Amino acid sequence: MYCVSKMTNHYGSYGESDSSYIREVLTGSFSDLFPDGQAFIELDEARGTYKVTGQDGGVIAISTVIRSKKATDLEFRRQLFNAAADAACHYGAKNAYVVDGEMKTPVDEYEAELLKAEKEDDGE
Incomplete structure (x- = not known):
């Protein structure tokens, strides 16, 4: 069984910085989130989001x-990819x-x- 929580980080008067929706197991272990070990990452650069x-x-x-x-x-x-890959790894994905x-x-x-x-970009 899983629950979904929303986390929003606030930095003083700067306001909301980002929001995350994370699916968590009620038992506290992340091992059940990827029973087959595979995660799929979708990057949306225009919106600045990943799933x-x-x-x-x-x-x-x-x-x-x-x-x-x-x-x-x-x-x-790169920043978006790193954040998404880190999240997949953190939650137990073996292959992403x-x-x-x-x-x-x-x-x-x-x-x-x-x-x-x-x-190539550095070489220009």
Whole structure:
């Protein structure tokens, strides 16, 4: 059995910084969230959000990442990916895939593509 909670961080007079919806097991153990060990990550760069789901499509975590005004698109994609991958790992995923339409890319391959793009960006 699971419950869903919302967490919103506040930083003084700066107001709300982000919101996260996290699916938690009532027993306190995260091991039941990914019984098959697979997580699926959806990144929405336009909205600055990510979603982590299990094999059954059940939402494990949804969060908003605040984009720095100085961040390039590539830097923000890295920040969003890192936050999503960290969430999937934290909640017990053994294998995670970044989902883009019908395409599912293993996180290791997705990160390798990001590293390649970052190196090319630095070389310009």
